[in-house]
Amino acid sequence: MGGTCKERRNADQEIKDRLAGAGKPGIARLMVAGVFVGETPYLPTTFRWRYGWPWPRGYTALTDKEWKHIKGNTGL
Numbered sequence: 001m002g003g004t005c006k007e008r009r010n011a012d013q014e015i016k017d018r019l020a021g022a023g024k025p026g027i028a029r030l031m032v033a034g035v036f037v038g039e040t041p042y043l044p045t046t047f048r049w050r051y052g053w054p055w056p057r058g059y060t061a062l063t064d065k066e067w068k069h070i071k072g073n074t075g076l
Contacts (some may be wrong), residue, residue, distance in 0.1 A: 002050030
């Protein structure tokens with residue numbers, strides 16, 4: 001879905017915490033480093049932060065219209 005820079009940091013931290021909690025702290029650090037570099041919203045890749053929205057998008061907050069679209073298509 002993407003979101004703000006703060007939301008991305010929170011998502012990255014959640015990945016790190018879950019892997020570290022599973023007894024994989026080294027893999028957690030490596031994974032978060034790779035995700036941080038590889039999923040930048042500023043490259044037109046299919047695995048970037050905010051993929052699915054028009055590029056370039058950056059770290060802007062989701063609009064009400066975008067949230068409505070997400071909720072309508074994911075059952076959130």
